[in-house]
Amino acid sequence: MELSLSRRTAAEFLGTFWLVLGGCGSAVLSAAVPGLGIGFAGVALAFGLAMLTMAYAVGHISGAHFNPAVTLGMMVGGRFPARDLLPYILAQVAGAIVAAGILFVIASGSAGFAVGDGFASNGYGAHSPGGYSLVASLVAEIVLSFGFVVVVLGATDLRAPIGFAPLAIGFALTLVHLIGIPVTNVSVNPARSTGPALFVGGGALSQLWLFWLAPLAGGALAGALYPVLVGARPARAAVAPRSTV
Template sequence: MEVSLSRRTTAEFLGTFWLVLGGCGSAVLSSAVPGLGIGFLGVALAFGLAMLTMAYAVGHISGAHFNPAITLGLMVGGRFPARDLLPYILAQVAGAIVAAGTLYAIASGAAGFSVSAGFAANGYGAHSPGGYSLMASLLAEIVLTFGFVMVVLGATDLRAPIGFWPIAIGLALTLVHLIGIPVTNVSVNPARSTGPALFVGGWALSQLWLFWLAPLAGGALAGALYPLLVGARPARAAVAPRSTV
């Protein structure tokens, strides 16, 4: 049965909200607690768990993109209708902004809290956790997004084992963060970057362009390459979780 666009975009809003609240929330609230901090390993796992859990929750409704780079990659790969691209992206960005606002309201309840610490925003150069340059950050975001979207495309292909795709995608997002947190705090998702940047302002907004350009480029590249690598999709009908991916 065809799922309406309004239901699908609502699912994308909720999924992106959960992804940003879970991932960025772990970075802002849990990673630096003295004696209890989860560190960057915990933050990486939190992003993966947020993706995995919400993919199982609403993947059968929207396809569980939660990321404009995934949506674009699927469209380029012929797996998603172009007419729905903008509504999906708007829903994802809105979910990320609301999540960042919710996180800000929670975090500001602690004495001494300030967004000047970064608020899980993505950055390069002086605002890279490891001091990585613009070019290094650009390359990392393109390559990591490319790899991540390739996993999404492969795991949701009709020829892949049924029922396990959220696990593969969640683990892939964890791996991406284990690699890239020192470089840019890891975006691979323009919506995820936009939410915190709006609250940090200043440098975060001035650097936000990279975290749209690089993930979209990496996602589009994966979408173009995957069909060439594996051939045409089988003609049989997709099960519900794969209806849009």
């Protein structure tokens, strides 16, 4: 039986909250601690673990999208109803903003903290960790978002092994970050980008458009091409508690 929209959006809020707190929190609090920092690889793993753990926790409620690009890709691919697209995205963005707010309070407890240092925000050009251009960043975000959403669609297909979707999706998100952190700090998720950008302001906000446009484009492209690649999916309800995991 389909769960109520309010319960599903609450699960999306919680899952996105955990994803941003875990992933961005590792970047802000743990990545550069002298002698103990976890570095890029540790941050990439943190994003993957946050996704994996919360997918198992609430995936049976909402489908564990935690990302507007995933929700759009699922809708384009015929797995999710258009009427629920906006409520899911609003819940995801709200969860990301609350997580960023809590992270800001925690990080502010350190005398050396300065939100202007980046606060795990995404960016290109001067705001890219590796100084990558707008074009390079745009291409990276579209391609990485496309690949990630393809993994989500494939791992959650009825023909895929049952029970392993969160593992595949979590590892895919880890891989995406291992590739893309030097380029843009990796978004592939407009909600994740919005939370920190609201606190950083300035360049992070002025460049936020790219981190909505590129992930949504990549997600929509994945949703359109996946059914062409693998053929029609076996019939099931448009939305079910386990529609993603």
